[in-house]
Amino acid sequence: MYIKDLHAFEGKEVTLKGWVANRRDSKGLVFINLRDGSGVCQCVADANKISEEDFNNAGKLGLESAIELNGTVLKDDRQIGGYEVQISSLKVIQFVDNYPIAKKEHGVDFLMDNRHLWLRSQRQWAIMRIRNTIIFAIHKFFQQEGFVQMDAPVFTGNACEGTTNLFETDFYGDPAYLSQSGQLYGEAMAMAFGKIYTFGPTFRAEKSKTRRHLSEFWMIEPEMAFYDIHQNMDLIESFLQFVIKEVLDSCQKELTLIERDTTILQSSLKKFPRLTYDEAVAIIKGEKDVNGVNSIRSLEEELAKVEAEIHAVTSEINEREAKIAAPGMKKGEINFNQNKIATLKSDLKELEEQQRNIPQWIESAKNFRYGNDLGGSDETVITRLFDVPIMVYDWPHEVKAFYLKRNPDDARFARGVDVLAPEGYGEIVGGGERETNEQMLRDKITEHELPMADFEWYLDLRRFGSVPHAGFGLGLERLVTWMCKLKHVRESIPFPRMYGRLLP
RNA sequence: UCCUCAAUAGCUCAGCUGGUUAGAGCGAGUGACUGUUAAUCACUAGGUCCCUGGUUCGAGCCCAGGUUGGGGAGCCA
Numbered sequence: 001m002y003i004k005d006l007h008a009f010e011g012k013e014v015t016l017k018g019w020v021a022n023r024r025d026s027k028g029l030v031f032i033n034l035r036d037g038s039g040v041c042q043c044v045a046d047a048n049k050i051s052e053e054d055f056n057n058a059g060k061l062g063l064e065s066a067i068e069l070n071g072t073v074l075k076d077d078r079q080i081g082g083y084e085v086q087i088s089s090l091k092v093i094q095f096v097d098n099y100p101i102a103k104k105e106h107g108v109d110f111l112m113d114n115r116h117l118w119l120r121s122q123r124q125w126a127i128m129r130i131r132n133t134i135i136f137a138i139h140k141f142f143q144q145e146g147f148v149q150m151d152a153p154v155f156t157g158n159a160c161e162g163t164t165n166l167f168e169t170d171f172y173g174d175p176a177y178l179s180q181s182g183q184l185y186g187e188a189m190a191m192a193f194g195k196i197y198t199f200g201p202t203f204r205a206e207k208s209k210t211r212r213h214l215s216e217f218w219m220i221e222p223e224m225a226f227y228d229i230h231q232n233m234d235l236i237e238s239f240l241q242f243v244i245k246e247v248l249d250s251c252q253k254e255l256t257l258i259e260r261d262t263t264i265l266q267s268s269l270k271k272f273p274r275l276t277y278d279e280a281v282a283i284i285k286g287e288k289d290v291n292g293v294n295s296i297r298s299l300e301e302e303l304a305k306v307e308a309e310i311h312a313v314t315s316e317i318n319e320r321e322a323k324i325a326a327p328g329m330k331k332g333e334i335n336f337n338q339n340k341i342a343t344l345k346s347d348l349k350e351l352e353e354q355q356r357n358i359p360q361w362i363e364s365a366k367n368f369r370y371g372n373d374l375g376g377s378d379e380t381v382i383t384r385l386f387d388v389p390i391m392v393y394d395w396p397h398e399v400k401a402f403y404l405k406r407n408p409d410d411a412r413f414a415r416g417v418d419v420l421a422p423e424g425y426g427e428i429v430g431g432g433e434r435e436t437n438e439q440m441l442r443d444k445i446t447e448h449e450l451p452m453a454d455f456e457w458y459l460d461l462r463r464f465g466s467v468p469h470a471g472f473g474l475g476l477e478r479l480v481t482w483m484c485k486l487k488h489v490r491e492s493i494p495f496p497r498m499y500g501r502l503l504p
Numbered sequence: 505u506c507c508u509c510a511a512u513a514g515c516u517c518a519g520c521u522g523g524u525u526a527g528a529g530c531g532a533g534u535g536a537c538u539g540u541u542a543a544u545c546a547c548u549a550g551g552u553c554c555c556u557g558g559u560u561c562g563a564g565c566c567c568a569g570g571u572u573g574g575g576g577a578g579c580c581a
């Protein structure tokens with residue numbers, strides 16, 4: 001019997017097993033918020049309706065105590081799930097004291113140290129369920145489309161895209177690296193099965209501490225024989241929209257719980273704009289408007305708005321502080337104001353960060369040098385003009401991986417495509433059409449100073465039945481982060497591995 | 505690797521220009537209250553002010569170096 005099924009048992013006697021998520025006392029009454037993994041519901045122990053021993057035990061339950069109880073399911077519209085349970089008997093499996101995560105805001109470092117317990121909280125519960133839905137939807141889509149799931153090795157002897165950022169390990173005395181992409185193996189598998197996708201862990205030893213990076217993350221890499229870049233983009237679009245739709249259809253409760261405004265997810269079901277690198281650069285530099293909106297001018301307006309908000313928030317904080325300092329305020333009211341001030345102060349910190357960032361974005365957008373890759377701020381500058389993910393393709397070949405095909409009509413460009421998520425989330429997909437010409441590949445491998453011998457097997461694919469083919473890589477955690485509108489990727493995976501974080 | 509911000513009670517933070525015994529809220533403990541939703545109210549306990557050195561009559565506060573963490577750049581999904 002699980003809490004999610006209570007609605008089917010109205011008026012009936014049920015047995016629930018779970019953990020105490022919260023407890024409140026009153027004379028003769030104990031309210032327990034019980035959590036069982038499927039949901040949360042309030043259970044009431046009434047001194048007049050249960051044994052004295054059970055009632056005393058109920059009053060002593062600390063947070064996260066484990067219990068089993070029998071009770072009657074009653075409809076109660078005041079409750080989150082719409083039902084509450086009137087306890088008739090209670091069995092304590094374990095009493096718990098001093099559970100470290102309090103019913104209060106905590107800092108990131110503390111929560112990360114307690115990740116194994118943090119996962120029990122409502123918000124993390126909802127995020128992990130959405131992650132699960134996304135993973136299932138990914139498999140569903142590709143299986144439905146006739147793709148074969150095949151995984152690439154995790155140990156590799158050579159670097160796919162350069163030798164930096166690799167974790168080195170010992171492989172029977174030889175150096176081996178943890179995979180940073182299954183891409184090249186995916187191409188080999190696509191030549192055997194037509195359409196394949198990999199779904200596995202990926203490792204990047206980047207010493208970066210940003211909200212977008214993990215050292216270990218999960219990547220989905222489809223590869224399709226006989227696809228060109230345009231068919232690739234068609235597939236990316238229908239794939240992402242399938243996943244978004246699945247989440248909207250089956251995770252309403254979770255999205256509400258994490259307070260995700262789904263407007264952008266809804267609007268992402270329309271066509272994704274496809275921009276060439278040239279068009280994207282013109283938009284970023286403010287030389288080309290999007291629906292009458294200019295990137296630079298809208299940033300300047302945003303900055304003015306942020307500054308006005310900072311002013312408003314600052315004066316509200318001062319006002320409330322003055323009120324508290326004045327004599328005669330009741331304790332409850334003081335608490336209320338202090339909480340309010342704490343919230344306002346953290347808002348203020350974020351606003352001030354924006355105030356510092358926006359001028360830098362404007363500068364870097366104005367001074368963007370044609371031919372460079374887009375930086376994090378450039379991605380923010382362009383994506384905030386759209387309410388849907390955008391696809392940027394045909395990149396200067398110098399900034400992209402060696403295996404991307406040159407545009408046959410303009411050799412300056414490689415047929416890569418990046419998908420940039422809206423709301424400032426940036427790149428969630430990178431892919432493209434692959435180079436089929438053996439000599440072009442050899443030149444590129446030399447140019448990137450990669451060891452040719454390690455790539456002979458890969459070049460075999462160009463010698464024996466080379467055909468046009470394309471594919472892409474999706475970072476699962478970045479997709480989860482965007483869809484849940486999280487502040488940081490670390491909340492999108494159960495146990496994040498990142499620079500400076502190996503435990504728990 | 506670089507830039508930037510921070511570290512004070514179990515947690516989140518305040519601590520004025522360097523000045524006597526370092527504060528609040530939450531959490532914990534005890535008690536009160538028969539419908540609470542982060543319940544409320546009263547009382548109690550709880551401190552190596554990150555570390556090392558320096559300046560000073562005096563350092564939580566100033567200076568130098570380090571450690572750890574946050575945000576960002578580079579690079580990337």
